[in-house]
Amino acid sequence: MRQLILNLVRNGLEAMPPGGVLAIKTYKDGEELVLTFRDQGKGIEPNILEKLGTPFVTTKKNGTGLGLAVCYSIAARHNAKIQVETCPEGATFSVRFKIPEVSKLQ
Numbered sequence: 001m002r003q004l005i006l007n008l009v010r011n012g013l014e015a016m017p018p019g020g021v022l023a024i025k026t027y028k029d030g031e032e033l034v035l036t037f038r039d040q041g042k043g044i045e046p047n048i049l050e051k052l053g054t055p056f057v058t059t060k061k062n063g064t065g066l067g068l069a070v071c072y073s074i075a076a077r078h079n080a081k082i083q084v085e086t087c088p089e090g091a092t093f094s095v096r097f098k099i100p101e102v103s104k105l106q
């Protein structure tokens with residue numbers, strides 16, 4: 001989980017010039033817990049959008065293109081889904097966790 005947060009925070013920071021704001025939020029949405037990362041960058045390049053999470057897909061000079069691939073597999077292991085929203089004002093990555101049945105009873 002720490003690795004997933006680190007990778008998404010790094011992507012958000014790398015998408016913005018210094019001084020940009022990276023908003024990290026958690027909230028409950030029905031049966032899901034949501035963790036979101038919203039940056040004020042330029043959004044995700046359209047040609048890369050449908051390939052997000054594919055290993056070695058990168059637009060960065062020194063990027064490995066492994067950050068998101070790792071995030072997707074960590075999310076899958078935690079029964080979570082990653083949703084991406086992008087516009088010219090920035091990108092938002094949401095990690096949606098199913099609330100386990102046990103904790104709903106408490």
Ligand SMILES: Nc1ncnc2c1ncn2[C@@H]1O[C@H](COP(=O)(O)OP(=O)(O)OP(=O)(O)O)[C@@H](O)[C@H]1O
Pocket residue numbers: 007011012015039041042043044045048052053057058059060062063064065066067068069091
């Ligand atoms: N917050 C974001 N805003 C804009 N583009 C993004 C954002 N996050 C990811 N991307 C795009 O997705 C690509 C893949 O991201 P990923 O984290 O997998 O690799 P990387 O950041 O390029 O390299 P690495 O994580 O290995 O340093 C990035 O190169 C970038 O083009």
Ligand SMILES: [Mg+2]
Pocket residue numbers: 007010011067068
């Ligand atoms: Mg990255």
